[in-house]
Amino acid sequence: MTIETPTKNQELLQEFTAAQREAAFKSLSPDMIAHLREIGTVTREASGTWLYEAGMGAYDFYVVVSGMVHIIDQGDQGDGIIGRVGSNAFIGELGLLMGQAPFLSAKVVEDAELIRLTGDEMRAVINSVPEIGDVIVAAFAARRELLMKSATANLTIMGPEGEPSVVRALEYVSRNRIPHRWLDTRQAEGAALADRLSLDPAQMNVVLRGDQVVKRPDNPGIAYALGIPLDVADGTSVDLTVIGAGPGGIAAAVYGASEGLNTLVIENTAIGGQVGTSSRIENYMGFPTGISGTDLAYRGQIQAIKFGARFASPRTARSVEQTEDGWNIKLCNGNDICTRSIVVATGVQYRRMPLPRLEEFERAGVYYAATELEARFCANTEAVVIGGGNSAGQAAMYLSRHAKHVHVCIRRDGLAATMSDYLLKRLESDPRITVHTLTEVTALHGDKMLSGVTLTHKENGDTHVDTKALFIMIGAAPNTDWLGDKCKLDDKGFILTGEAAGGSTPFATSCSGIYAIGDVRSGSVKRVASSVGEGSVVVSAVHGYLAGLEA
Ligand SMILES: Cc1cc2nc3c(=O)[nH]c(=O)nc-3n(C[C@H](O)[C@H](O)[C@H](O)COP(=O)(O)OP(=O)(O)OC[C@H]3O[C@@H](n4cnc5c(N)ncnc54)[C@H](O)[C@@H]3O)c2cc1C
Numbered sequence: 372m373t374i375e376t377p378t379k380n381q382e383l384l385q386e387f388t389a390a391q392r393e394a395a396f397k398s399l400s401p402d403m404i405a406h407l408r409e410i411g412t413v414t415r416e417a418s419g420t421w422l423y424e425a426g427m428g429a430y431d432f433y434v435v436v437s438g439m440v441h442i443i444d445q446g447d448q449g450d451g452i453i454g455r456v457g458s459n460a461f462i463g464e465l466g467l468l469m470g471q472a473p474f475l476s477a478k479v480v481e482d483a484e485l486i487r488l489t490g491d492e493m494r495a496v497i498n499s500v501p502e503i504g505d506v507i508v509a510a511f512a513a514r515r516e517l518l519m520k521s522a523t524a525n526l527t528i529m530g531p532e533g534e535p536s537v538v539r540a541l542e543y544v545s546r547n548r549i550p551h552r553w554l555d556t557r558q559a560e561g562a563a564l565a566d567r568l569s570l571d572p573a574q575m576n577v578v579l580r581g582d583q584v585v586k587r588p589d590n591p592g593i594a595y596a597l598g599i600p601l602d603v604a605d606g607t608s609v610d611l612t613v614i615g616a617g618p619g620g621i622a623a624a625v626y627g628a629s630e631g632l633n634t635l636v637i638e639n640t641a642i643g644g645q646v647g648t649s650s651r652i653e654n655y656m657g658f659p660t661g662i663s664g665t666d667l668a669y670r671g672q673i674q675a676i677k678f679g680a681r682f683a684s685p686r687t688a689r690s691v692e693q694t695e696d697g698w699n700i701k702l703c704n705g706n707d708i709c710t711r712s713i714v715v716a717t718g719v720q721y722r723r724m725p726l727p728r729l730e731e732f733e734r735a736g737v738y739y740a741a742t743e744l745e746a747r748f749c750a751n752t753e754a755v756v757i758g759g760g761n762s763a764g765q766a767a768m769y770l771s772r773h774a775k776h777v778h779v780c781i782r783r784d785g786l787a788a789t790m791s792d793y794l795l796k797r798l799e800s801d802p803r804i805t806v807h808t809l810t811e812v813t814a815l816h817g818d819k820m821l822s823g824v825t826l827t828h829k830e831n832g833d834t835h836v837d838t839k840a841l842f843i844m845i846g847a848a849p850n851t852d853w854l855g856d857k858c859k860l861d862d863k864g865f866i867l868t869g870e871a872a873g874g875s876t877p878f879a880t881s882c883s884g885i886y887a888i889g890d891v892r893s894g895s896v897k898r899v900a901s902s903v904g905e906g907s908v909v910v911s912a913v914h915g916y917l918a919g920l921e922a
Contacts, residue, residue, distance in 0.1 A: 395513035398459040399434060403503050404486070407434055410496060411488040422462070422477040422485075425525050425580055426598055430473050432493040433462045438483025443476045444525055445580040453521070455480075461507065464514040465548075467493065468676055472598025474518065474525045474550050497677060504677065512673055518550040526551040526597060529565055530575035532748070533820040533839075535734035536587065537575045542734075543590040545744045546641030547684065548669055549597065590685045591704075603683050605706040609635045611913055612700055612710040613906075614688045615850070617644020618899045619889030620716030621671035622906030627714075628678035630910055632917075635708065636680060637700070639687035643668030644718050645890070646899055648740030649762065650769040653793075655899050665742070667899070688717075691857055697884055697920075711884065711920065712913045715854070715866060716906060718890040719847035719897070724757070728815045736821020737841045741766035749774040749840045755824055757812055758844035759786050764794035766842050771803040778836060780810045780826060812841065849891050858882050865893035876912040878905060884916055 399407070411434075416422065418438075423430040425445055433440070435456050442454040442462065453475055456462050462477050467490060488496065497504035528544065530537035532555050544551045554561030556572035565572040568584055577585040577593055585596045611627045613620045616638035627634040641647050646664035653661040672682065687703040697711040721739050723729060729737060738745045741756075746769065754774035756767045759781035771777045779798065785808060786795050798804050807826060813833070814825035823837045849864045859867045859881040866887035869877040871894075878886045886909050889895060889902035 391513045391516065394509040395517060396460070397506050397510055399461060399503070399506060401459075403500075403506070404434060404436070404459065406500060406503065407486050407488065407496065410492055411486040414485050414487055416479045416483050416485060418479055418482050420479045422479065423473050424476040425473050428472055428598060429470065429490060430467065432467055432488045432490065433477070434486040434488075435460055435462065436484040436486060438479065438485075439481035440483060440485075441478050441480050443478055444521075445476055446525065446527070448581070450476075453518075461510070463493075463507075463511060464518065465511040465673065466515075468497075468508070468511055468673070469682070474597070494679070498679070508673060508677055512670075515548060515550070519548060521550070525580055526593075527564070527578040527581075528553045528575065529556055529561060529570060529572075529578060531555060531557045531573060533735050534573070534575055538734040538738075538744075538748075539590070540575055540577070540588075540593060541744055542740075543593060543641065543685070545742070546643060546647045546665060548642075548665070549593075549599070594685065603635060603637075603681070603686075603702075603706065603708060606709060607635070607706075608709040609633045610710070610917060611635070611712050611714065611910075612637060612698075612708055613714045613716055614700070615644060615716035615718055615889075615891070616642045616668070616672070616682060616684065617716060617718045617889060617902060618646050618668065618671065619718070619902030619906040620644070620714070621668060621675055622903040623714045623716060623888065623909055624675035624680040624682075624906075625671060625678065626907050626910040627913065628675055628680035630914065632910070632913070634675075634680040635710070636675070636682045636684075637686050637688050637702065637708070638682065638684035639703075640685060642672050642682065642684060644716075645720075645762075648742060649765055650742055650746075651765060652899055654791075663742075687853070689853055690855060691885070693882070711917055713885045714878075714906070714909055714913065715858075715880070715885060715887040715891060716889045716902070717850035717853075718902075719849050721843060722846045722848050724812075724843055724845065726812065726815060732815055732817060732821045732841070735819060736817060736839050737815070737843065739843055741769050741842055741844075745840070745842070746770060746773040751775065752839040753778065753836060754840040754842065755780060755812065755826075755836055755838050756842045756844060757781075758842075759783060759789040760844065761791050761794055763842075763844040764790045764798055766844055767804050768794070768797055768801070770840075770842070771801055774803075774840065777804045778826070778838075779804060779806045780812055781806070781808055782811055784808050815841070847890070847897070851891060858885060858887070861893040863893075865895075866891055867893050876915070878909045878912060886912060 440456045444451040444453050528540050556565045570576050610632040611634045613623045613636045624636045649664035651661040690701045692699045700708040753776045754770045755778045767777045767779050809829040812824050813827040816823040826834050872881040888905035888909050890897050
C-alpha cells in the first residue's frame, strides 16, 4: 500500500466496499509512470514544501516517484493528516478533473521526486490512454466519497438546526457533493467556534479552513469562497449548451462531449435535478438493488467531465435570443453564452401548495425532497408526506427508517391509480406508515419552525399531527418560464417537439437549433430512463443540424 490513511480515516474506510478501497488507493504501474514521465515535468521538492494549499486556484496533478507527501485537512483544531502518499501513488481528487480549487492541502514531508502534470495534460492523458484514465478517474471518484464521509473541516457550515439558510446551504453542498461539515450552533462545539470567531449563533455563516469567515453567503457565494469555478466567461462560444443537469441533461452532455462537441452544461440548483432529491431509484436498468439519485447523477457527471464537458452550477439561464451565428443565452449574472445549438433539459419542479404560512416554514420543516439531508431532520419526529405518486411513495419508504412514523396524505380514495404496484404493496405492509385517503393538509403550526399540521378528512373532519417535517410531493410544473414565448409550448407549459412543433426530428422544438428532452418536453414519460434515453439520442440530431450549418 503506497497511501496510508490515519486512524480516523481507517475507521471510515470500513464503510467502503473492498472495490472502493482498492480504487481509491490503487498505485500506477511502472509502464503508466513511464508514460506520465514523458508527458509531465519531473521535479524534486524538499521536505516542508507545500505542493498546493486548500482554496488556492488551479493546481497540478502529481505522481510521487519517491519520498512522501502528506494530504492535510486544515481546520479550527489545527492540521489533520488525511493521507500519506508514497512512491508510485498519485495525489489528487475529483476537483482536479472538474477544475475546482483543492479542498485539502499537500505538503512534502520527505524529500520527493515527483512527476507534475497540469490539469490539461492530465485530462488529455485520461482521454487518450484509457488504462491510466480508468485508474485515475476511479481513484478520484472514490476519494471524493471518502472526503464526503470524513466531514472535512475545510468547509464548515455554522448555524442552528431549522434555520432555512442553514438547510439551503446544506442542500447545496450535499447535492453538489462538496465535502463539508455542519456545526449546529446550539450544540457545544458549534457554539464554542461561533463564540471564538464572534459570530451570531442564530445566523448561518461559513468558515473556511478553521478561521476564514464568510458571512451569510448565498450558494454562488459559497462556491466562490471555495474556488469552484461557476463562471463561463462572458461571450464564451460553444457548439452545444445543455440547460439543466438532471439525468436527461447529463446524458446529453456525455454524448455531446464524447462525440466531439464543445459542450457546456448550465445548472441552476444542483447536479442531478429531481433525481438528486430521491434516496433510491429502483427501476433504472443495471442497478438491481437500486441506486441513490445523487450517485447516479454523480457518475454521469464524472463521465461527462472525463469527455471534456464543462459544468457551470449554480447558474440560471434567464433567456435565449437568436443571433447570426446561432443563439445567445443570457445567464443570471448577466454573462452571455454564444452557442450554436441548445438542448433544453430543465425538467419540472413540485408545485407549491396554496397553504397559509407555507413560505414561513419552507426549509424550516417543509421540504420538497427526501434524501439523507432531510432525513437528519426527521429523527425524533413523525413525518407527513403529501402526494400519491411514486416520488411520494419512495419518500415515505425512505423516511419510515428515520422518522417515528410516516403519514401519507392523498385527496383520492386510494393510491392504485397513481403509484407503482411494487411501492403500493410496500407502503401498505409497512407498520411505520399510515396512508390517509380523502385527506388534505389544511394548516401549518409552529413558531419559526414547523411543529404540527392539521389533517382534514373529507368526511371525518380535522385531526392534529405533531410533526417537524412535512414533505410536499405533488403535481410537477415545467421549468419553461425563462423561455418566454421563444418555443411553442402546450397548454400546460411543456415544450412541444417533433411534428407538433413543426420540427423535422423528434426532439426539435419550433426554434431551429433548440431541442427539448426529458420531463420538460410535452408528452414525455416522466422517468429517469426515458430522460436519459432522450438526452442520449438527441445528440445525433444536434450533429445533423450543425453539419447542415457548415454545408
Ligand atoms: C423524489 C423523486 C423520486 C423519483 N423516483 C423515480 C424513480 O424511481 N424512477 C424513475 O424512473 N423516475 C423517478 N423520478 C422521476 C425522475 O427523477 C425524472 O423523470 C427525471 O429526473 C427527469 O429528468 P430531466 O433531466 O428531464 O429533468 P430534471 O431531473 O427535472 O432536471 C432538470 C434540471 O434543470 C435545472 N433547471 C431548471 N431550470 C433551469 C434554468 N433556467 N437554468 C439552469 N438550470 C435549470 C433544474 O435545477 C434541474 O436540475 C423521481 C422523481 C422524484 C422527484
